[in-house]
């Protein structure tokens with residue numbers, strides 16, 4: 001960028017082209033989010049400021065963000081936040097950026113809990129806390145627990161619970177799956193968006209994901225089903241009779257097979273995500 005007059009409109013147009021040339025799928029949106037962050041304003045405020053000159057300090061901070069985005073860093077990490085279920089969630093590179101598909105998982109759990117007075121729910125692999133915190137905001141009577149093997153992720157999840165005023169209603173545990181006495185249950189719902197990428201698939205993931213999001217949030221092991229198989233086995237011991245195991249998965253078939261290996265689990269219909277892919281596998285304890 002040269003030293004001519006750089007207005008909001010001109011910066012957005014230039015950056016949109018630059019990000020598009022580097023493979024961004026939504027270059028205009030990303031340019032707007034980054035510029036709003038650099039100017040410490042709401043994105044919508046840019047629309048009434050197209051002719052406003054951006055000062056050098058803000059341009060310098062914007063340039064640095066755009067450069068990092070061009071190198072593949074996810075926008076959510078650059079601005080430290082991502083919206084999930086219409087709530088802002090703080091994120092950093094210790095946690096997976098919450099995905100819109102996962103909102104479907106939350107909706108399904110809310111449907112299940114609608115008839116329960118005080119549902120007991122555990123979110124396994126909570127990451128940013130997107131699932132557990134959202135459920136806590138929607139279900140004021142629920143008893144919620146959230147686990148993650150990553151202590152750094154639990155710090156982020158706790159900060160999001162505080163941000164949304166539900167920290168006193170969620171027990172956060174740093175542990176392997178449900179391997180903590182406080183995670184014993186019994187639970188009405190075990191919900192999880194576990195890692196489900198096979199080790200040999202990792203190199204084929206999009207660059208932004210592969211280079212920037214935590215590998216342990218993505219890769220499960222050689223089969224991709226390791227954590228799903230463990231969850232199906234644990235669900236049998238930790239759910240109440242009639243309780244639900246609800247998981248977001250990649251290939252649904254393998255998760256469905258893991259469930260049918262457990263004779264006391266009933267395999268419900270797999271739900272599709274907003275893109276029409278089989279995504280939410282559900283099982284119920286007899």
Ligand SMILES: C[S@@+](CC[C@H](N)C(=O)[O-])C[C@H]1O[C@@H](n2cnc3c(N)ncnc32)[C@H](O)[C@@H]1O
Pocket residue numbers: 095096097098099102124125126127128129130131147148149150153175176177178193194195196216217218227
């Ligand atoms: C796909 S991310 C999901 C994060 C968040 N629930 C979401 O939907 O955005 C999977 C999470 O599981 C955690 N995880 C991986 N292995 C685990 C294990 N053995 N026990 C508990 N959590 C685990 C990762 O640290 C990561 O935060």
